[in-house]
């Protein structure tokens with residue numbers, strides 16, 4: 380399956396535009412653009428579109444469902460980094476451990492136990508982030524800020540998991556400035572947590588910011604931003620798979 384030249388060109392332009400904005404925001408936070416990882420969120424995005432993004436310089440992909448990731452992984456392969464962003468059920472940890480380079484959505488001890496077990500069975504070290512629900516919304520997964528330290532210590536002690544940082548989820552609001560203090564509080568927690576953990580050098584990923592608020596997240600210290608619609612298209616016009 381080929382995508383139209385025009386659609387591919389749009390993806391390339393979108394990526395270029397996002398990268399320029401990442402550079403500028405990084406500069407405002409006293410960092411370089413290369414210090415920020417652009418993760419392309421590819422849920423509901425077709426393989427040809429993903430290939431276009433990879434050709435345009437993206438090297439990290441984020442998926443929300445194990446089954447969908449598995450199908451795409453079988454076509455695209457392990458040369459790019461695959462991150463799990465969605466809620467992971469313990470009964471899906473086996474395929475998840477085989478596909479993903481990093482699971483950003485660790486939100487319970489039980490999930491950490493299950494993923495550690497599957498990673499051990501595959502004789503691998505699995506990079507993970509603890510997911511934090513910054514808005515403390517009922518409908519979202521992730522632990523509240525008050526529980527981050529205890530879950531992070533639990534995860535860091537798992538022999539086959541490697542705690543690499545935190546992933547922040549904030550409430551969706553068109554007024555992105557509302558989220559700035561939430562990003563700031565997560566960045567502060569990330570710094571203090573690092574000093575408490577036995578292997579602070581592993582703690583390099585602060586995943587926060589999406590299409591509508593990634594510049595604010597970078598200004599507040601994000602090292603990885605997760606961009607879906609800003610690269611691929613408006614959600615509404617997404618083709619049904």
Ligand SMILES: *Cc1c(COP(=O)(O)O)cnc(C)c1O
Nearest residue numbers: 420464589590605606607608609
């Ligand atoms: C969908 C999704 C994103 C990307 O959102 P956009 O607004 O499309 O950029 C980022 N993070 C998670 C966890 C998501 O589910």
